[in-house]
Amino acid sequence: MRQILVKTERCLGCKSCELACSAIHSGSKDFLAAVLGGERSVRRVTVETNRENTVNIPVQCRQCREPKCVSACMTGAMYLDEATGLVLNREEKCVGCWMCVMVCPYGVIVPNEEEKKAVKCDQCLSGGHDPACVKACPTGAIEFIEISQFDKKRKQEFLTKFIAGEEA
Amino acid sequence: MRYVIIGNSAAGVFAAETIRGLDKSGQIEVVSNERYPAYARCLTSYYLTGQMSDEQMMIRDADFYDRSNIILNSGQKVTGLDTAASKVFTDTGHVYHYNKLLIASGASPVMPDIPGVGMKGVFGLRTLDDAKEIAASARQGRHAVVMGGGLVSLKAAYALMKAGLSVTCIVSSGQILSQMLDREAARILGDLLTGHGLDIRFYTDAAEIIGEEIAGETVARGVRLTSGETVPADIIIIGKGVTPNTGFVAGSGIETDRGILVNDYLETTVPDIYAAGDVAQSVDILTGQRTINAIWPNAAEQGTVAGRNMAGSPAVYQGSMSMNSADFFGLSTIAAGNPRAEGDEYEVVRLFPGPGLYRRLVFRGDRLVGYIMVGNTGRAGILTSLIRERVPLGTARDELKQGRIGQRILW
Numbered sequence: 001m002r003q004i005l006v007k008t009e010r011c012l013g014c015k016s017c018e019l020a021c022s023a024i025h026s027g028s029k030d031f032l033a034a035v036l037g038g039e040r041s042v043r044r045v046t047v048e049t050n051r052e053n054t055v056n057i058p059v060q061c062r063q064c065r066e067p068k069c070v071s072a073c074m075t076g077a078m079y080l081d082e083a084t085g086l087v088l089n090r091e092e093k094c095v096g097c098w099m100c101v102m103v104c105p106y107g108v109i110v111p112n113e114e115e116k117k118a119v120k121c122d123q124c125l126s127g128g129h130d131p132a133c134v135k136a137c138p139t140g141a142i143e144f145i146e147i148s149q150f151d152k153k154r155k156q157e158f159l160t161k162f163i164a165g166e167e168a
Numbered sequence: 169m170r171y172v173i174i175g176n177s178a179a180g181v182f183a184a185e186t187i188r189g190l191d192k193s194g195q196i197e198v199v200s201n202e203r204y205p206a207y208a209r210c211l212t213s214y215y216l217t218g219q220m221s222d223e224q225m226m227i228r229d230a231d232f233y234d235r236s237n238i239i240l241n242s243g244q245k246v247t248g249l250d251t252a253a254s255k256v257f258t259d260t261g262h263v264y265h266y267n268k269l270l271i272a273s274g275a276s277p278v279m280p281d282i283p284g285v286g287m288k289g290v291f292g293l294r295t296l297d298d299a300k301e302i303a304a305s306a307r308q309g310r311h312a313v314v315m316g317g318g319l320v321s322l323k324a325a326y327a328l329m330k331a332g333l334s335v336t337c338i339v340s341s342g343q344i345l346s347q348m349l350d351r352e353a354a355r356i357l358g359d360l361l362t363g364h365g366l367d368i369r370f371y372t373d374a375a376e377i378i379g380e381e382i383a384g385e386t387v388a389r390g391v392r393l394t395s396g397e398t399v400p401a402d403i404i405i406i407g408k409g410v411t412p413n414t415g416f417v418a419g420s421g422i423e424t425d426r427g428i429l430v431n432d433y434l435e436t437t438v439p440d441i442y443a444a445g446d447v448a449q450s451v452d453i454l455t456g457q458r459t460i461n462a463i464w465p466n467a468a469e470q471g472t473v474a475g476r477n478m479a480g481s482p483a484v485y486q487g488s489m490s491m492n493s494a495d496f497f498g499l500s501t502i503a504a505g506n507p508r509a510e511g512d513e514y515e516v517v518r519l520f521p522g523p524g525l526y527r528r529l530v531f532r533g534d535r536l537v538g539y540i541m542v543g544n545t546g547r548a549g550i551l552t553s554l555i556r557e558r559v560p561l562g563t564a565r566d567e568l569k570q571g572r573i574g575q576r577i578l579w
Contacts (some may be wrong), residue, residue, distance in 0.1 A: 051574040068549075071182065071468035074210035076227030093224060095214055098493045102502045103465060104549035105557075107578075111546055113498055 001085040003147050004123060004131055006057055010141035013047050013056035020136030021045045021060075024127060025119075042112050044121040045133050058133060058142060060121035061108050063087050069100035069109060069120075078118070086125060091117045169194035171478060172256055172264045174246050175272030176200035177209055178464050179445030179471035181228065183270050186475030188236045194479070196238045197264055199256065201245040204296055205233065210464055212299040213323035216306055217330045225296060246273065249420040251438050268440050268478040271417065271428055272471060275410035275446040275462060280315070284377025289388035290404045293324050305403055308332030313391045313401040315374055317344035319494060321407030322357075325366055326496050328403070336367040336399050338374055338391070348492050348503045350528055352518065353540045360499055369393065377404060410462060412447040425449055427460045432484050434474040442478055444470035453487035453556060454506055454537060461488040489556055493545075499524065502548040505538035505555040506530060517569050521579060529568060534560045536568065547578045 019031050026034035026041035034041050045060040067087045070078045077093035078100055080086075089100075096116030100109045110119045123144070124131045134144045143150070171187055173180045176198050184196050207225040214220050233240045244258040249269075256264040277292030279285050291302050302324075306312070310333050314325045317339035325335045337344070343354045344361075362368055372395045379386040390400045412427040423429045423437040427449035434442050434450060444450075445467035452459045466488040476483040491504035509530045510516065514537070519527040522543075530538035536554045550573070554561070564573050571579045 049575045053575075068465075071472065072465035074178075074227075074464040075208045075224075095211065096495060097210070098495060098500055098502065098545060098548075099465060100549075101500075101545060102491055102493045102504065102548050103552055105553035107547035107550040109549070111500060113500070116495075 001146070002123075002144050003063070003150075004060065004121075004134065005143050005145055005147075005150055007141050007143070008055050008057050010139045011047070011056040011058065012139060012141075013049055014138065015047050016136045016138055017045050017058045017133035017142060018043050018047060020132040021121075024124060024132040040114070042110050042119045044108070044110060044119060046108070059106060059108060060133070061087060062106055063123075068103040068105065069118075072099040072103040074099055084123075084125065084129075086122055087120070088122055088125070089118055089120060094118055170265060170267045171196045171270070172266035172268075173198045173270045173272060174256065175270075175274055175445065175447075176202060176206050176240065176242070177272070177274055177445065178467035179272035179274075179448075179474070180270065181206045182468045182471030183272065183444060183475035183478070184238050184471075185236065186472045187479045188238060190476065190479035190481050196236075197241060198233075198238060199241045199244055199246055199258060199262075199264060201243070202295065202297075203243045205230070205240065205242075207296050209294065212293055212296060213320065213327045215296070215299040216303050216324060216327035218303060218306070222296075246416050248416050249422075249441075251420045251422070251441065254440070266440075269442065270471075270474050270478060271422075271436070271441065271443040271447060272445045272467075272474075273413040273416075273447045275412045277406055278409050278411050279406055280374065280408055282374055282376055284379055284386075284388065285406070287377055287379045287386045287388040289402060290377060290406065292406050293320055294410070302403060302405065306331050306333055310334075310402040311336070311400050312403040312405065313338060313374075313399055314405045314407060315391075316407035316409070317341065317368075318347060318407055318409065319345060319492060321405065322361070322494070322496070324405050324407060326361070329364065329366060333403070334365070334367070336369060336401070338372060338393065338399075339368060339370050340373045342370050344368065345494075348494075348507075349501070349540055350508055353501065353503070353526055353528065353542050356524070356526055356542050357494070357496060357499070357501060360497055364497060369395075369399075410446065412449075412460065414447060425458070429458060430485075433477045433482065434470055434485050435477065442474040444474040450485060451487045453489045456487075459488075461490045463490075463492060465491070486556075489552075491552060493548075499543055500545040501540070501542045502545045503538075503540040504548070504552045505536070507538035507540045509538055519569065519571075521571055525579070527571075527579070531561075531565065534562065534565065536561065536565075541579070544579045550576075550578060 021043040022041040023031035077090045094117045112119045134142045244260045248257045312328045312335045314321045314337045372393045374391045375394045376392045378390040380389045392398045428443040446462040449458045473485045493502045515531040517529040526542040528540040
């Protein structure tokens with residue numbers, strides 16, 4: 001199972017991911033065309049910055065294993081898909097009651113008031129499971145990667161530095 | 169292993185799913201007095217608009233029970249328990265033997281003790297059958313009276329207005345949503361609803377329902393108020409709260425207070441019997457007291473925790489929290505925790521950060537213990553989890569009052 005992971009030391013806060021997310025979820029799939037066409041596209045990722053302005057991190061749905069939004073959903077629209085490990089919203093069942101918005105600890109479920117649908121990151125599952133934010137990131141800060149592989153890379157990086165005497 | 173679950177709504181269904189996830193071979197029997205598969209009880213008011221199909225009301229796919237190997241015994245009302253013999257009895261004469269039992273029997277509308285509540289045209293709004301009956305007579309131009317100013321009443325009123333009825337709402341106190349909102353937030357919502365034509369009558373109550381004999385049946389025609397005035401009505405909906413369905417546990421040895429008392433594992437005072445949802449009186453996260461916060465999210469979580477414990481994978485329930493969300497005419501309002509708290513131990517901050525926006529934040533010591541957000545509620549969940557996780561706020565407390573945490577914008 002792959003997950004969207006972030007190397008915060010690489011994130012410059014350029015918000016390319018936000019634009020890419022808006023674009024891919026617009027009718028025209030193009031940000032400029034969507035804006036010029038008066039379309040209001042709902043993005044599912046927000047770059048957040050810490051108090052000291054030293055760490056940026058794009059925040060989108062963390063695909064919780066015990067999702068609060070799923071137990072709060074009174075329509076059965078929101079569900080944890082066992083096959084993909086994703087928390088998904090069946091929009092045809094969603095009525096826009098915002099119970100999921102009320103309980104999401106990350107504040108990443110977006111109420112689309114016009115359509116009365118809760119909108120959230122599905123890792124671009126509908127578009128071939130190839131997240132637009134990852135493709136758009138110019139520094140490679142956002143990765144779409146198997147967690148085991150990410151662990152392995154991190155261990156290697158640590159050991160390399162450790163042997164070179166850079167990290168204790 | 170034989171699992172029996174009384175009730176087929178949020179708590180029952182989440183419990184059944186959880187048990188099946190942990191125990192592939194045990195027998196799971198759900199006993200329900202409803203004649204439908206699990207449906208969204210909170211959507212019954214939406215159903216009144218006439219724009220919801222029966223299929224949309226269902227919270228699981230049609231093949232859910234078969235696929236999960238869960239036996240649904242519908243149309244059977246549980247009438248009693250024999251806890252010594254581990255048996256459940258129903259009004260249809262069925263007897264279910266259990267090793268582990270979950271009581272998730274929910275609650276029923278409280279009907280006021282006034283003349284005429286038994287007439288045709290007087291409804292509670294709890295079940296899909298209630299909704300179907302109301303919808304069948306909710307024709308454009310008709311008049312409805314909704315008794316009570318709580319969320320069920322207002323959602324019903326809102327739906328009937330959308331269906332083209334003229335609606336009067338009778339509120340015995342001086343404020344709508346008095347359990348959920350403070351006066352300011354209630355005023356904003358009240359103004360919005362009355363602006364769209366809802367007739368709200370405060371400080372009065374129904375004294376009597378007036379009927380008329382039609383073809384040998386007494387049909388409701390209006391409500392006489394304690395003020396003396398009579399409001400005409402073709403439909404009368406009673407939304408005066410609910411009471412837990414505990415009748416059948418009498419004499420079983422299961423201890424009850426307002427609801428069925430449960431411990432941190434959601435087990436009742438009788439071993440191997442658990443309770444969850446609107447019938448269960450469990451610990452409240454803020455007060456530490458056992459109470460009933462009868463909302464869907466708590467019921468679903470309790471069902472999950474009870475299911476784990478029943479299937480032998482111990483889990484401690486973290487406690488329930490009062491919270492709710494309402495959206496009328498596109499104005500979203502969310503409240504959670506103890507948002508109406510007043511007194512010396514609390515600091516209450518009221519903010520009007522923009523047109524149509526209102527926030528009330530309630531702090532106790534270094535922690536957020538309640539909030540109300542009217543309008544622009546997208547980040548409400550962050551506040552809910554600050555309360556739930558009892559996060560010490562430190563400098564974030566002052567930031568919160570400005571609508572942010574660090575650089576993170578909350579509204």
